[in-house]
Amino acid sequence: MANIVDALADFSANTQFEQLPANVVQESKRLLIDSIGCALGGLSHPKGTIGVQYARLMGAGAAGAQASILGTGEKVSTVAAGFANGELMNALDFDSILPPGHVSPYVLPGALAVAEAAGASGKELLVATAVSHEMSNRLGKSMDYLRDIKDGKVSPPPVYGYASTVFGATAAIGRLKGHSRETIAHGLGIAGCTVPVNSHWAWSQHAPATTIKYTAAGPMVQAAMAAAHLAEFGHRGDRMILDDAEFGFRKIIGSTRWEPQHITDGLGSSWGFPAEQSYKPYPHCRILHALLDCLYQITEANDIKPGEIESITAWVEGFVMQPLWLLRQIEHVTDAQFSVVHGLSVGAHRVPPGKQWQSPDVVFDPSVLALMDKIHFEVHPDYEKLLSGHAASRPARIEVRARGQSWVGEKRYPHGSPSPDPSTTMSDSELVAKFVRNAEGVLSPRAADEAIMQLLNLEQVSDVASVIKLLSP
Template sequence: MDLAQHLAANATSRQYAQLSPATIDATVDGLIDSLACALAGANSHGLNEARKALGHWGGNTGSSIWGGFGKAPAPFAAFLNAVSMHALDYDDTDDKVPLHANGLVLPGLMASMEQDSPECDGREFLTAIAVGVDGAMRIGRAGGPKGSRGWNYSVISGSVGAVLAIARQRRWKAETTVNALGHQLTQTAGSLQSIIDGSMAKRFQPAQMVKNVLFSTALAEAGINGPHNVFEGKAGFINLYQDGKFDLENVLKGIETCALVEDLSLKPYPACRFTHAPIDLALEMHTRGLRLADVRQLRIKVSGQAVNMVGRKYDLQTAGIVDAQFSIAYTSAVAIERGAVLISDFTDSAIRDERIGHFARDQIRIEADDSLPFLGMTPVFFEAELNNGERIALSTDVVSGAPEKRLSADQLRAKVVDCLQYGQSRINADQLISTVHELKEGAPVSRLLTLLA
């Protein structure tokens, strides 16, 4: 049997009672975090233009565009909501790939559900999320950067999880689910070039795939069959996207628990996850009383992949917001000087701050340490030379927000507050948090959808 058969059978048979309290709590926290990020990003660059563009193709009916922007046909609503969730680069990650999971799973699942079953029991909804997020993480970890062709693993792996989540929520048979996975295979794509070039397309890539997921599930539900050898076929997922390098055996190990959700990291800073360990150390410098004016030179040693993703030289004159979100130099300079890295540090005006920009360009040197695991986010090493001649060495082996250093309830609430204030939301943090928690008692998802709308 192709792996798709196993994934489908597992997804459609999962029950809420089979999930551990820790998995449920992690699913709830991830949902709160993701929706806060989406409401924060609802007015981000490109979204207004995208809403206008898509508005030519459908009326104000269907599923909600979160943040008070009316409704649209489910694929368009899912697309726009996925952009807003990912726009600020504040959404969760699986650090071991890395990939964003909820950003692919939630927008499609919620647009689909609002269209077909808005009164869905909250526990059924949480089960579908857990199935989808866990599935996305399993595919990402089994393959991910083992392949070398420059794929965006959030996009190609996350879309599998999104299909599985919808299949579980709709209580499909396994055959229908395999067909949906097959249709998704036929339209899977996602290059890392948008990140390399610092383009706005980066925040639209997950949305493109979420939109495709809704087309795939619609075709499968209509009885149109897709390829069945989705993963192990000659031109299936493993050979096409992973160069045949895939840990097939471990995908199924413990899959019935959906427990990988507990490994998801919630971001404390609105920037690429590879910047977070350096930000942690930069904040430690700030806590010690140091500011940019005190530092002559800062040498930062990270993994090879960190250099590839976020180690490029920061150019104050030409950098865009995506460049700043993907810059160790910029984010570390902000952290040292301001003692925090917030959403407001990634605006057109903020990234032109000359003191931050000149320090990031001229006084920070980022190097790949060949002794470190190439794909690792940690360890990270700082060697700072101060203007008074003193030298300081700092290092970290863990990243804030990771399972080993999870955000506390207070920290998560503070993030939600920051997100809702930045997005000028008409709801407050306690409303969002309590409405999500009510889902554990079986409250209908319609209450949450109404809040988001």
């Protein structure tokens, strides 16, 4: 029986576009539209612009300027472009969610840069997108998860992060560079030994938190780029890195659980990521989204103004009782992505969801900051029961008091998540509208419309570089 790395290499090298189910093709298009839109929006955020600055420092490299920094019209090396675009995609925390957590900003930037440089077809980019997300989801299922339930209680792991996405990122790069199955296998083996550490818990426990967040996308993309290229140049990887539970990748990144059957069972014939792929209608940590759905509904239906609000009480997911989410002193715009009370205050001001949520004018608006003092939250009493009942559960309850009256809203599944309630799925038209909002001020309306049309029909595109060109101002 082939080891896990070899099985993943086979999957990466041998999957053909014609084998992809229709829903996998469609979800891959949706991911590209959403992620590229988030990158364009990220140009308004310091995390994104810092990523661009660092990419400029890396420059064209020995091979010359081959790949674009999205939304800028600038070309740099593929490694530099991958770094910048990863940071741009993740800057607003507006990017999609797939267990083990954030995936797209780690696996797509390298693929986009290599696809552009290689003149790859749209079909090849769609295959790379599908393979990288499916692989990441499977690896996530094999190890600890932030919302694991043990004996009926939420049991967060002692070490957590998104390091496992490096395999999907490396596979996508190798596939688009035309690497053999053997070379892809060595790239995966190298990736597992050189990946950045899982730093999620340090970030969430220390306030003020680092602005690179849970796992910086740029360095993760660079790790995947290095692994794929080192294999191409002749380095040998550790092809046992995913089979050895005692000394291998599981131990390296600190996972206490190891269920490798989730990686290989049905690999290539069964695709799981489309059913678990979530999208964000708000540029804020996903834990707040169901609450924001309820809050917007209450304030808009009753035309409640911020100055009329006497108090807001929210019941939230249990694991957010950590310094990061409890934060009330906002010092940097990135703090606003995770503070529960700040996010609810912005929502109560009915600021249209989009990149403007994290503009300094909104983040430090005196009215937004003042309302935070009237917002309180505690753990939802049924959080664990509802989570164990369905993995997509994000139970939320909110009470708004204003004008001497009280309004209550409750929701189990936030908008943007696939769930037993079909209405929670974010439609194609909603994702397109989100792209347009993120592209405002970066692309002309005509260029944005043309880029969307090309992405929606990506399987008909002969050269991805023609699509990337549309994303330059």
